[in-house]
Amino acid sequence: MTPPSFTKNIGRRRALHLPVALAFLAPLALGQTPQPAAATPQITPSTLKNLSLEQLSQIEVTSPTREPTSAFRSPTAIYVLTGEDIRRSGVTTIPDALRLVPGVEVAQIDSSKWSVGIRGFGTRLSRSVLVLIDGRTVYSPLFAGTYWEVQDTLLEDIERIEVIRGPGGTIWGPNAINGVINIITKTTRDTQGTYASGGGGNYALGFFNFRYGGTNGKGLSYRFYAKAYGYGPEYHYNHDNFDSWSGGQSGFRIDWPAGTRDAFTLEGDVYKQEDGERVSLTTYTPPLTKIVNGEADLSGGNLLFHWTRTLNERNNFQLQAFYDRTNRYEPNFGDRLNTYDLDFVGQTKIPWHQQLSYGVEGRLYEGHFLEVTPGLVFYPADRTDYLVSGFLQDDISLVEQKLVLSAGSKVLHTNYTGAQFQPNIRLAWTPTSKQTLWASFTHAVRTPSDAEEDFYLSSFLNYTASGLPFFGRFNPNPYFAPEQLNGYELGYRQLVTKKLYIDIAGFFNHYHNLFSQDLTAPISLETSLPFAPSTPVAPYLMVSAQFQNDLYGDTAGGEIAPEWRPLNFWRLRGSYSYLNMNLSKAAGTAVGGTPANVAGSSPRNEVSFDSSFEIPRKVKFDFVYRYVSALPAVSAPAYSTGDARIAWYIRHHLEFTLVGRNLFQPYHIEYVADPGGPVAIRRNVFAALAWR
Known part of the structure; x- marks a missing residue:
C-alpha cells in the first residue's frame, strides 16, 4: 500500500477538528480578553540561557524529592535539559x-517510532522508564511502557x-526501575502574547505551531495552543514506503495564584494522529500469515488539576488529579x-534540621x-487495573549545608501483585x-503488565x-512476578572554574525476575x-x-558530562556513556528475551559533543x-552523525531557522524491528520561520 500524501493526511478533518476547536474555544471558555504580557521576572525560562555556569549550577529541580531542591546538591544522577x-x-x-541527555539511549525505528532506554533495556515502549508530563504519568499498563509517538506538546x-x-521508585512509584523522564511545561505567566x-x-x-497567552488582570493567566504536522517515510531498501505519519494536537493551561497561600493549575490536551505501519497478521486459514501495510488511528486527551497550598513556613501540600483517555486502532x-x-504529596519541616516528604496515590485503569x-488475543478483553501506594522520605541535614542523608520507602499494591516495597538511602556531601x-542505594520494581498476565500471541512459523502448518504461541503467565532491581550509585559534580563544570556518575545494578520467554x-x-x-x-x-521471570544479572557503567564556556557567547558540552550488561538465564529453553537479545539492544558506548555559538x-x-x-540484537551497526542549526533574527520578533539533521550520511540504520524490516533514518533538512 502506498502511504497517503502529507497533503491528504494533514487535511483530514477527523484528524484535526477536535484539537483546533479546543484551542480556539479556550479564550471563550475563560470569558476574558487577552491583556499585554506581564512584567518579566528576574529569572524565567526565557532568561535561563543568559545565566553563568555558577548560576546554572543552582537550578532547582523537583524530580528527586517532588519539592524544589538544588540539582547541584542532589544525591541522584539528574540532568536538566x-x-x-x-x-x-x-x-x-x-x-x-532526549538524545542530548547522557545515559539515555534513543534509536529511531521508523518515521513515528523510537526505542528509548536509560542505562540499558532500551525497547520500543521503554518499559523500564517512567515518563511524566507535568506530573501526569503516560506509562501504559497494556504492554508496559510509553508510546512515544503520541507524547507531545508545543516544544516551545x-x-x-x-x-x-537510575531508579526513582521511592518517590514516583513502580516502573521507574531504570529512570524517570519528567517533562515540565512553562507556567502561563512565561508564555504571554x-x-x-x-x-x-x-x-x-x-x-505549524500556534500559541496565545493572556491574563484577566486579576492574577489568573492562561494560554492555548494548536499544532499540526506531517512527516514523510524514512528510507526503505525495498522502496515499500509505509511509515508516513501526520496529526494535530491542541491544548490549554490556566494558572491562578489565589492569594499568597494557594495556587491552582488546570490544563488539558487533545490529539489525533495517523501513523503508517507494517504488521504481521496470523489467520490460521490460508495464507496463514500475511504482512499488511496500514494505518494506526491514534487519538486521545487528558485533563489535569493541580492545587498547591502553603499552610505555614514549615508545612505545605500538593493535590493533583488527572484523567487520561487513549484510543489506539x-x-x-x-x-x-x-x-x-x-x-497527594506533603512536606513538613521538623526539628533537628529534617524535612519529611510523604504522599499517597490511587490510580484506576479501565481498558x-x-x-x-486470532493471532492477538487478550482474555478477558475488558480490564480494570488499580494501583494504590504511599511513600515517606526524611531528608536529614547532618551537617548544615554540608552533609544531607535521605532515607525513605514507597509501598504499593496492584491487582497483579501483593505489597511491594521500594526503599532508598542517599547521602550528599557538599564540602x-x-x-x-x-552515593545511593535503591530497590525498585516494575509491576506486571496486562500483556504478561492476560495476552495470547500466535505466529505462523x-x-x-x-505439510502441516506449524504455529508458535506465547501464553500469559498469571503468576508473572514484578521485576526487581538493587541499584548502587556514586557521583561527583564540580564547578572547576567559572567557565568549566563537570558531572560524573557511576552505577552497578543487580536485577532478578527479569522478563523472559520460555517453551512450556x-x-x-x-x-x-x-x-x-x-x-x-485445517x-x-x-x-x-x-x-x-527467568533472566537475572548485572549492569555497570557510568557517564561523564563536562561543560566549558571559553567565551561568553560560546558554549561547549560533551558526554560519554558506558554500559556493560552481564545477564544470565535460569533453567529452561528460551525462545525470546535471551540474555544476548536484551544486552544487544543497548549500545555499550555513546559519545556526544555540542557547540552553541551566538x-x-x-x-x-x-x-x-x-x-x-x-x-547487534536489532541489526543496527555503529554510526556517527551530526546535526546543525543556524538561526537569524530578521527582525526583532521574527526568526528564520535552517536545520540539518543526520548530516553525515544520506541515511543510516538505528534499530531494525520485525516485520517492519530494515528502515534507515534519512538526512533531514528543513527551514522554519518563528514569530515570538
Whole structure:
C-alpha cells in the first residue's frame, strides 16, 4: 500500500477538528480578553540561557524529592535539559530531544517510532522508564511502557526536562526501575502574547505551531495552543514506503495564584494522529500469515488539576488529579484505555534540621481490547487495573549545608501483585559550594503488565515435512512476578572554574525476575481456533511458550558530562556513556528475551559533543555530534552523525531557522524491528520561520 500524501493526511478533518476547536474555544471558555504580557521576572525560562555556569549550577529541580531542591546538591544522577537546549537543537519531537541527555539511549525505528532506554533495556515502549508530563504519568499498563509517538506538546512551551538516570521508585512509584523522564511545561505567566511558527523540508514535510497567552488582570493567566504536522517515510531498501505519519494536537493551561497561600493549575490536551505501519497478521486459514501495510488511528486527551497550598513556613501540600483517555486502532489490534489518578504529596519541616516528604496515590485503569486477528488475543478483553501506594522520605541535614542523608520507602499494591516495597538511602556531601559528592542505594520494581498476565500471541512459523502448518504461541503467565532491581550509585559534580563544570556518575545494578520467554509445552496437534473450539480449521501443529521471570544479572557503567564556556557567547558540552550488561538465564529453553537479545539492544558506548555559538541578537549557530556503538540484537551497526542549526533574527520578533539533521550520511540504520524490516533514518533538512 502506498502511504497517503502529507497533503491528504494533514487535511483530514477527523484528524484535526477536535484539537483546533479546543484551542480556539479556550479564550471563550475563560470569558476574558487577552491583556499585554506581564512584567518579566528576574529569572524565567526565557532568561535561563543568559545565566553563568555558577548560576546554572543552582537550578532547582523537583524530580528527586517532588519539592524544589538544588540539582547541584542532589544525591541522584539528574540532568536538566532546558527549553533553550531543546529549541537550539533543532529537534521536532521529544524522543529526539532526549538524545542530548547522557545515559539515555534513543534509536529511531521508523518515521513515528523510537526505542528509548536509560542505562540499558532500551525497547520500543521503554518499559523500564517512567515518563511524566507535568506530573501526569503516560506509562501504559497494556504492554508496559510509553508510546512515544503520541507524547507531545508545543516544544516551545517546555520549560525543562528533568531526567533521573537510575531508579526513582521511592518517590514516583513502580516502573521507574531504570529512570524517570519528567517533562515540565512553562507556567502561563512565561508564555504571554503570541507565538507562531511553521516550516517544512524533505522529511518534515510541513508543520505549524500556534500559541496565545493572556491574563484577566486579576492574577489568573492562561494560554492555548494548536499544532499540526506531517512527516514523510524514512528510507526503505525495498522502496515499500509505509511509515508516513501526520496529526494535530491542541491544548490549554490556566494558572491562578489565589492569594499568597494557594495556587491552582488546570490544563488539558487533545490529539489525533495517523501513523503508517507494517504488521504481521496470523489467520490460521490460508495464507496463514500475511504482512499488511496500514494505518494506526491514534487519538486521545487528558485533563489535569493541580492545587498547591502553603499552610505555614514549615508545612505545605500538593493535590493533583488527572484523567487520561487513549484510543489506539492499529491494523492488528485496537485498545481503549481510561486512566483516573489522585495524588497527594506533603512536606513538613521538623526539628533537628529534617524535612519529611510523604504522599499517597490511587490510580484506576479501565481498558478494552479489540480483537482484529486470532493471532492477538487478550482474555478477558475488558480490564480494570488499580494501583494504590504511599511513600515517606526524611531528608536529614547532618551537617548544615554540608552533609544531607535521605532515607525513605514507597509501598504499593496492584491487582497483579501483593505489597511491594521500594526503599532508598542517599547521602550528599557538599564540602564547598562548588563540589558535591553523593552515593545511593535503591530497590525498585516494575509491576506486571496486562500483556504478561492476560495476552495470547500466535505466529505462523513454517510448514513441517509432512505439510502441516506449524504455529508458535506465547501464553500469559498469571503468576508473572514484578521485576526487581538493587541499584548502587556514586557521583561527583564540580564547578572547576567559572567557565568549566563537570558531572560524573557511576552505577552497578543487580536485577532478578527479569522478563523472559520460555517453551512450556510439547508440540500438539490442533484442529480448531484458539479460544474458539467450535470453529474448526485445517489441522496444524502448535508449540507453546510462556512469559517468565527467568533472566537475572548485572549492569555497570557510568557517564561523564563536562561543560566549558571559553567565551561568553560560546558554549561547549560533551558526554560519554558506558554500559556493560552481564545477564544470565535460569533453567529452561528460551525462545525470546535471551540474555544476548536484551544486552544487544543497548549500545555499550555513546559519545556526544555540542557547540552553541551566538552573536547577540543576530545569529545563533549550533552543532551536535553523536556516536552510538552497535546494537547487534536489532541489526543496527555503529554510526556517527551530526546535526546543525543556524538561526537569524530578521527582525526583532521574527526568526528564520535552517536545520540539518543526520548530516553525515544520506541515511543510516538505528534499530531494525520485525516485520517492519530494515528502515534507515534519512538526512533531514528543513527551514522554519518563528514569530515570538
